[in-house]
Amino acid sequence: MPRYVIILSTAINTPTDLRHVFQSVNFFSGIFEWSVDLDDCDKILRIVCGNNISLELVKILKSGGVNSLVLEIFDENGISII
Template identity: 40%
Template sequence: MMKPEDTPQFIIVLSTVIRSNADLIQVKTIIASYKCISRWSHDLEDVDQVLRILADDNISEEVITDLKTSGIAAAIMEVFIPNCR
């Protein structure tokens, strides 16, 4: 039997275009609206401005839609499940 902490989580990797501090605040607000997200990071130094999300579900399409609705360009780079056999 799997324990909750053994449940695989999705790693969602998105490229984004963050143009301002207001955009970054909007990203934080969108991320905070998802209860299934346990961790996230954003690399503004990377050419793709990579947004990495660790979530219980594959919410990549929903996050992309929310970002685009807020005027933030984004695209899915990859979605995978670590330690999945």
């Protein structure tokens, strides 16, 4: 099973933003784990999933008012694909 690690910079500024991230991530069934580093200035969102959902995730986050930017995507071999 392919496994991707997607790293995004986000604009999470409020508890409402964080709640939207939670709802957006839960929209996808192929996510194995995820985390947000709120102490980092870029509010890094790290997703481990079975498919490259980066474009769809960015769109869903934006629809809820959370801007994000894909910084890196790694494939199952740990090789950067962007």
